[in-house]
Structure formats: C-alpha cells, structure tokens
Amino acid sequence: MTRLIRAAAVLAAAALLPLTAGAAPANAGAVVVGDPADASASPADIRKVRVNHAARTVYVRVRVADLSTALQHGPGITVYLDVERDRPGPEYQVGLPVSEGGDWQVTRSRGWKSVGEPIACRSELRFLPAQDALRAEIDRRCLQRPRALRVSLKMADWTDSSHVVRDWAPARRAFSPWVLHD
Numbered sequence: 001m002t003r004l005i006r007a008a009a010v011l012a013a014a015a016l017l018p019l020t021a022g023a024a025p026a027n028a029g030a031v032v033v034g035d036p037a038d039a040s041a042s043p044a045d046i047r048k049v050r051v052n053h054a055a056r057t058v059y060v061r062v063r064v065a066d067l068s069t070a071l072q073h074g075p076g077i078t079v080y081l082d083v084e085r086d087r088p089g090p091e092y093q094v095g096l097p098v099s100e101g102g103d104w105q106v107t108r109s110r111g112w113k114s115v116g117e118p119i120a121c122r123s124e125l126r127f128l129p130a131q132d133a134l135r136a137e138i139d140r141r142c143l144q145r146p147r148a149l150r151v152s153l154k155m156a157d158w159t160d161s162s163h164v165v166r167d168w169a170p171a172r173r174a175f176s177p178w179v180l181h182d
Contacts, residue, residue: 029053033176039167042157043069044077044098046169047132051151053181058143060136060151062169064098067132074099075157075165079136080109082175083146089173090152092143094136096125098155106142112173140181150175 030052039045043066052059060079064070075098080090093109096102104125105118121142126135143149152175157165170176 029180031177031179033170035167035169037065039155039157039165040065041163042075042155042159042165042167043067043073044075044155044157044167045165046077046153046155046167049151049153049169049176051149051176051179053149053179054140055181056140058138058140058149060094060138060153061128061133062096062135062153063131063133064155065132067098067127067129067134070098070157071100071127071129073157073159074102075155075159077134077153077155080112080152080154080175081138081143081149082151083143083149085148085178092119094123094138096134096136098134100127104136106138146181148178148180150178152176 033049035046037045045065046062047065048063050061062077077096077098079094081092082090084091089112090109093114094104094106096104106121106123107114107118108116119142122139124137128135153169155167
C-alpha cells in the first residue's frame with residue numbers, strides 16, 4: 001500500500017509540473033510596491049504603488065512625497081503595463097499629468113515609448129490630496145482583458161530645466177510582481 005501511495009504522489013507531482021514550470025510568481029488581485037525617497041528634489045517622488053487588477057478595471061494608486069506641491073509644478077508620471085509574459089517590455093502605457101486639468105491617455109507601447117493613436121476606452125485620473133496620492137483607473141478592455149499584468153512607473157519633473165528629476169518604481173525599467181485579476 002505504501003508503494004502505491006508513493007507512486008500516486010509521484011504521478012500527481014509529475015502531472016502538475018507542466019502547469020508550474022516557467023510560471024512566474026503572481027499575486028491574486030493586488031500588489032503593493034514601496035519605493036524609497038530617492039528623488040527627494042521633486043515633490044512627486046514616488047513612495048508607494050498599489051496595483052489592483054479587478055474584474056473590470058485596473059487601478060493604479062501612486063503615493064508621492066507631496067501631492068499638493070506637485071500639483072503646482074506639473075510633473076508627469078508614466079505607468080507602463082506589461083500584459084504579455086513572452087514579450088519583453090510593456091505593451092501599453094498611460095501618461096499621467098500631475099496637474100489639475102491635465103490630459104491623460106492610454107496608448108500602445110513599444111520599446112518603452114508610446115506608439116500610435118490614443119486608445120479610445122474608459123479611463124479616469126483622480127487626485128487624492130489628503131493621501132498624497134493619485135489613482136488611475138483603466139478599463140481592462142483597453143488592455144484586451146489580460147489574465148495577469150505588471151507595472152513599472154517613471155516620474156519626470158522638469159521644474160528646474162537645468163536638472164530634470166526622474167524616479168522609477170520599482171526600479172529603472174523593472175516591473176512589479178505579476179498580478180492576476182480577481
């Protein structure tokens with residue numbers, strides 16, 4: 001009987017191996033990525049990013065050092081979205097102006113650059129000054145309803161034209177862990 005149980009366990013493990021081989025770790029629904037105070041010359045220094053991959057919407061909440069001051073200077077944050085595990089780099093991006101009345105758009109991305117016309121789909125940008133945060137909401141249909149995604153963010157502050165301040169989260173051209181949708 002013991003031999004039969006061992007054989008069944010080995011067969012079960014072998015059957016699961018193709019399902020898990022090469023699979024990157026993924027978080028169901030949401031992930032939070034902290035970012036150090038490494039761009040302190042800008043009030044838009046990224047401090048924390050939360051990605052919630054919900055059934056209909058992808059929410060990206062970005063906490064910055066001082067949103068009220070950042071809104072006066074108008075830096076920008078680009079959210080890069082990687083939805084295809086087998087292709088390097090992001091497939092989509094959203095340019096977020098950190099200024100009242102600014103315009104944002106969802107576009108395709110190739111080589112970390114925006115390509116083509118903006119994608120006509122539902123997206124929103126909300127400022128949360130009491131939390132020093134902004135939140136982008138992107139309809140999953142804009143991204144062709146991916147099963148999983150990951151993000152990378154870049155902030156650029158041109159307040160002092162002699163010295164552009166940049167900040168990447170989690171790091172330059174690096175992504176958060178994969179997030180499965182709820």
